[in-house]
Amino acid sequence: xxxxxxxxxxxxxxxxxxxxxxxxxxxxxxxxxxxxxxxxxxxxxxxxxxxxxxxxxxxxxxxxxxxxxxxxxxxxxxxxxxxxxxxxxxxxxxxxxxxxxxxxxxxxxxxxxxxxxxxxxxxxxxxxxxxxxxxxxxxxxxxxxxxxxxxxxxxxxxxxxxxxxxxxxxxxxxxxxxxxxxxxxxxxxxxxxxxxxxxxxxxx
Amino acid sequence: xxxxxxxxxxxxxxxxxxxxxxxxxxxxxxxxxxxxxxxxxxxxxxxxxxxxxxxxxxxxxxxxxxxxxxxxxxxxxxxxxxxxxxxxxxxxxxxxxxxxxxxxxxxxxxxxxxxxxxxxxxxxxxxxxxxxxxxxxxxxxxxxxxxxxxxxxxxxxxxxxxxxxxxxxxxxxxxxxxxxxxxxxxxxxxxxxxxxxxxxxxxx
Numbered sequence: 001x002x003x004x005x006x007x008x009x010x011x012x013x014x015x016x017x018x019x020x021x022x023x024x025x026x027x028x029x030x031x032x033x034x035x036x037x038x039x040x041x042x043x044x045x046x047x048x049x050x051x052x053x054x055x056x057x058x059x060x061x062x063x064x065x066x067x068x069x070x071x072x073x074x075x076x077x078x079x080x081x082x083x084x085x086x087x088x089x090x091x092x093x094x095x096x097x098x099x100x101x102x103x104x105x106x107x108x109x110x111x112x113x114x115x116x117x118x119x120x121x122x123x124x125x126x127x128x129x130x131x132x133x134x135x136x137x138x139x140x141x142x143x144x145x146x147x148x149x150x151x152x153x154x155x156x157x158x159x160x161x162x163x164x165x166x167x168x169x170x171x172x173x174x175x176x177x178x179x180x181x182x183x184x185x186x187x188x189x190x191x192x193x194x195x196x197x198x199x200x201x202x203x204x
Numbered sequence: 205x206x207x208x209x210x211x212x213x214x215x216x217x218x219x220x221x222x223x224x225x226x227x228x229x230x231x232x233x234x235x236x237x238x239x240x241x242x243x244x245x246x247x248x249x250x251x252x253x254x255x256x257x258x259x260x261x262x263x264x265x266x267x268x269x270x271x272x273x274x275x276x277x278x279x280x281x282x283x284x285x286x287x288x289x290x291x292x293x294x295x296x297x298x299x300x301x302x303x304x305x306x307x308x309x310x311x312x313x314x315x316x317x318x319x320x321x322x323x324x325x326x327x328x329x330x331x332x333x334x335x336x337x338x339x340x341x342x343x344x345x346x347x348x349x350x351x352x353x354x355x356x357x358x359x360x361x362x363x364x365x366x367x368x369x370x371x372x373x374x375x376x377x378x379x380x381x382x383x384x385x386x387x388x389x390x391x392x393x394x395x396x397x398x399x400x401x402x403x404x405x406x407x408x
Contacts, residue, residue: 045249
């Protein structure tokens with residue numbers, strides 16, 4: 001592209017580095033910001049710089065937080081003896097949004113993926129094992145994606161955790177609510193038949 | 205959404221204000237930036253704040269520029285007596301990218317649009333008329349979009365400029381290169397027949 005201004009080119013270049021944002025979209029976003037009040041643009045720029053500079057990770061569960069201990073880990077009404085293991089902060093938000101979970105979390109920071117060179121030591125797995133070893137835990141829920149990496153990570157975690165004799169569960173997999181049988185893939189449908197649940201349980 | 209951090213919520217909120225960016229995309233972009241080095245994130249934030257603070261508009265053609273007179277208006281090799289009138293800086297870039305135009309520009313800053321409450325006085329039309337009145341001009345090319353607003357603006361500009369007895373042209377409209385006749389709309393196809401050009405001209 002042929003920019004009339006170095007400042008414009010710089011700003012567009014920075015936006016175009018974001019995932020899924022090309023040069024044209026970047027230009028559109030930058031021109032949008034140019035039409036805003038200077039104060040608004042400064043607030044935009046500062047919000048992201050401040051975030052990067054001041055953000056902390058909870059020392060217990062490794063979730064993104066404004067403090068050294070996150071709101072969930074420090075909340076008195078959360079059940080500290082149930083730990084839900086998730087990949088990242090987005091999954092914490094997804095589970096929180098359901099309003100169905102009242103335990104605490106453990107954020108792994110990724111999934112085991114030999115293809116991407118991510119091994120167990122790159123994730124907060126040792127700290128999970130230590131947490132289970134040093135604090136009373138009643139149940140560990142593995143809420144990881146139903147992908148190859150997710151399954152690998154679940155298998156590894158299960159091996160590391162089974163000696164503690166604490167129930168290790170995984171979230172249920174099956175046909176989504178509103179999902180039609182004829183469009184379900186055969187693996188999901190097959191598993192959902194094998195792991196069928198009594199009607200009373202399903203209706204709880 | 206249920207954010208674990210006020211800083212995170214702030215940054216996501218700022219991104220979600222951008223056009224075409226929803227909460228989920230905003231979160232994805234912010235988490236992407238969180239994984240970058242602090243220096244990189246500062247460069248990102250500062251690029252946009254600096255742009256808004258330091259950007260100028262060329263006093264001759266109103267294009268976005270780092271200086272009071274833009275690079276095009278101050279270039280000695282550009283033909284100053286041919287003015288291409290465009291809507292905004294994106295159109296300047298589009299025409300520049302063709303490498304086919306060597307005159308100068310006049311950026312209107314929008315199109316006349318009664319629906320959006322934009323009248324001639326909201327655009328740099330008076331300054332165009334003054335420019336034509338005070339400097340020697342050989343041709344005025346109206347390179348505006350082929351929309352209702354574009355046509356309205358062209359009609360208004362033509363009325364304002366015709367007394368100067370300077371040739372006023374519009375960019376050619378017709379079937380795009382690579383376009384197939386059977387998929388062309390009838391208005392475009394009809395006009396392209398009416399405004400047909402000698403083969404020698406088309407091949408130039």
